[in-house]
Amino acid sequence: MKRPDSRTLALGAALALSVAAALQPEAEAEQPTYDVIAFVDITGSMNARDYAAADGKPQSRLDAVKSRLATAVGRLPCGSRFGLGVFTERRVFLLFEPMETCRNFNAISGAIAGLDWRMAWEGDSRVSAGLFRAIDAARPAGADVMFLTDGQEAPPLRTDMTQSYDGEKGDVRGLIVGVGGTDLVPIPKYNDFGREVGFFSMDDVPQASRLGPPPEAAESLPGYNARNAPFGEMPAGEEHLTSVKEPYLRELGEMTGLGYARLGAPDDLAAAIAANARPRPLPVAIDLSPAPAAAALLALVALFGAPLVARLRRSRQTYA
Amino acid sequence: MSWIGFDHPWALLLLPLALLPLFVSPLRLSSVPSDEVAPPDPLSAIAGATIAGLGALAIALIVFGLSGAHRRDQTVERRGAGANIVLLIDRSSSMDSTFANRAPDGGEESKSAAARRLLTDFAARRPADRVAVAAFSTAPMLVTPMTDKHDAIRAAIAAIDRPGLAHTDVGRGLSLAFSLFDDESSETSRAIVLVSDGAAVIDRRVQDALRDAAARDPVRLYWLFLRTQGAKGIYDAPAPGEPDSPQVYPERHLNLFLKSLGLPYRAFEANGPKEVSDAIREIDQLEQRPTTYREVIPRQDLDWLCYWLAAGALLLLLGAKFAERRLDDGPIAADWNYGARPAGRAT
Structure with a gap:
């Protein structure tokens, strides 16, 4: 038999390559996935409206979190797991344990949409205590923590006492997400039926901490009375207004080994999760079949294209 | 195409x-x-x-x-025997102690751990169900909306033995539960399963709201009462001459109130994990109604x-x-x- 010509070779090569592609060669690769429990602050200051919705209307911090968090969770790679909890007073309440994000996205986004300040069981907002509890709550699930808050401590912290974190710094990873604008805004006030009745005024909220023993040299404070006013009179202050307390949240992050990010667009939020949470490599198979298939296509294009090009060139020579 | x-x-x-x-x-x-x-x-x-x-x-x-x-990926509608169930779960801190009202140790599990274990089995046995989970304590909380994703249901049930809160506001919890049935849940197969270890006085206004809700959306109602040793039971009537008020006998009065809603209603009083398991098995048998649920055939x-x-x-x-x-x-x-x-x- 004669030596096969170039067309037979091209055809044979295309056949062999397409069989190779049909056999679906695969390579093993690892994709990072994340396992986080988000705790959302549902205290009163999260009702302050310093965001704008897509239609330009003022949006409360809690609504801003709800709309962005759900989208950000959708951006996490499939195989990631997401749990949800709420924070108020000085503790957290876990709503559900982490679940896979892609298959259960409707349940997750429905649960996030169901978050409401009315779920809150007490009015206090001890952010640091809540954060420490959140870390404790994430530990048994083996998940990382995400704590979304404006950092508004209510009642305010004692300036003469420093806080400390007893846990092991960095054994749970994750991030604190600062929510709110940098300008002070008023906090809406609600009555017993949950209807909005104006804003908190300076006299409605304690402007300084009254917890613990009075500070030294309290006698010299204005209005001091050993029995009735051991801390002196309540000073004027801005605790009835709120803004995101970034330096404080960064400090808490340093203390606990968590990262810090400001609530941004959903993509940025997903990127912040990826940057601060522990990536959990999930083996995924990468399909290699496009390579032989593309080569087979090239062989066929050469097989059919070369004579066409040659014919065109010849016809140009003829008429030239 | x-x-x-x-x-x-x-x-x-x-x-x-x-x-x-x-x-x-x-x-x-x-x-x-x-x-x-x-x-x-x-x-x-x-x-x-x-x-x-x-x-x-x-x-x-x-x-x-x-x-x-x-x-x-294709979703196919399948018909099965099951129900659209709202699990309304008490997350008050008393659920974290055992039926003998002690802190759980190796030998005895807490009420919430027992509920978690048995409800997880319950959901796993019933692939045709759509389930929503709500929790209540001081305030009612939506945990997961009505879903047929059993992963999600499992994750929601898994959280019920996490530390709970202080109070037991059953009334508002029930009114949240009524609101969780969506248009997709066929009317003939709706059920609310209330799991709690205590009851509380239901506010008059909430009572009215619940009566309205019960008239609007007829559901079947189950109350699984996890009775702690020494606590008052559903059927404990006051001795003659003693005042019979919801403040003193909240469980008895919640039972009376739920009966008065005019819905198909069953109460189960369980004094231990075994009885919880029996009650759940009975609910399992009762709630076998034709439902449509969706199954996803992956791409x-x-x-x-x-x-x-x-x-x-x-x-x-x-x-x-x-x-x-x-x-x-x-x-x-x-x-x-x-x-x-x-x-x-x-x-």
Whole structure:
């Protein structure tokens, strides 16, 4: 038999390559996935409206979190797991344990949409205590923590006492997400039926901490009375207004080994999760079949294209 | 064709390449000046068209394969026996102690751990259910909306033995539970399963709201009461002469109130994990109504099929190629070689 010509070779090569592609060669690769429990602050200051919705209307911090968090969770790679909890007073309440994000996205986004300040069981907002509890709550699930808050401590912290974190710094990873604008805004006030009745005024909220023993040299404070006013009179202050307390949240992050990010667009939020949470490599198979298939296509294009090009060139020579 | 999808639709731009075989044959050109010299032969025409078609088909199939053709995931509605269930779970801190009202130790599990274990089994046994989970303590909280994703249901039930809060606000919890049935949950198969270890006085206004809700959305109601040792039970009536008020006998009065809603209602009083298990089994048997639920058939890649079909087409082409005979190299040419001169290579 004669030596096969170039067309037979091209055809044979295309056949062999397409069989190779049909056999679906695969390579093993690892994709990072994340396992986080988000705790959302549902205290009163999260009702302050310093965001704008897509239609330009003022949006409360809690609504801003709800709309962005759900989208950000959708951006996490499939195989990631997401749990949800709420924070108020000085503790957290876990709503559900982490679940896979892609298959259960409707349940997750429905649960996030169901978050409401009315779920809150007490009015206090001890952010640091809540954060420490959140870390404790994430530990048994083996998940990382995400704590979304404006950092508004209510009642305010004692300036003469420093806080400390007893846990092991960095054994749970994750991030604190600062929510709110940098300008002070008023906090809406609600009555017993949950209807909005104006804003908190300076006299409605304690402007300084009254917890613990009075500070030294309290006698010299204005209005001091050993029995009735051991801390002196309540000073004027801005605790009835709120803004995101970034330096404080960064400090808490340093203390606990968590990262810090400001609530941004959903993509940025997903990127912040990826940057601060522990990536959990999930083996995924990468399909290699496009390579032989593309080569087979090239062989066929050469097989059919070369004579066409040659014919065109010849016809140009003829008429030239 | 909505069931077919492409991962890389831009790769479909290569599809016009499939037209190439219609202009060029994979067989060698012969320098016969005109095919008029050969008598018209339908068989040859068919063979020629087939060869061109096979080439076009092979190229098109490879392009389809490269663009990641797949069958999209399909949801099929299935009919099964189950229910649309709202699990309304007490997350007050008393749920974290045992039935003997002690802190749980190795020997005895807490009420919430028992509830968690048994409800997880319950959900796992019932694939045709759609389940929503709500929790209540000081305030009612939506945990997961009505879903047929059993992963999600499991994750929601898994959290019920996490530390709870202070109070037991049953009334508002129930009113949240009524609101969780969506349009998709067929009216004949709605049930609320209330799991609690205590009751509380229901505010008048909430009572009215609940009566409205019960009249609007008829559901079947189950109360699984986890009775702690020494606590008052559902059926404990006050001794003669003692005041019979909801403040003193909240469980008895919640039972009376739930009865008065006019809904199909069952109360189970469980004094230990065994009785909880029996009660859940009974609810399981009672709630077997026709439901429709959706099952997702995951997407299926079709590129391997495209490549095999392309390989088949190429195999036929290769066969044609090997069957190729030239005018100048076979005995067949002997009769016809008047018009031909020994051909040079065409390529």
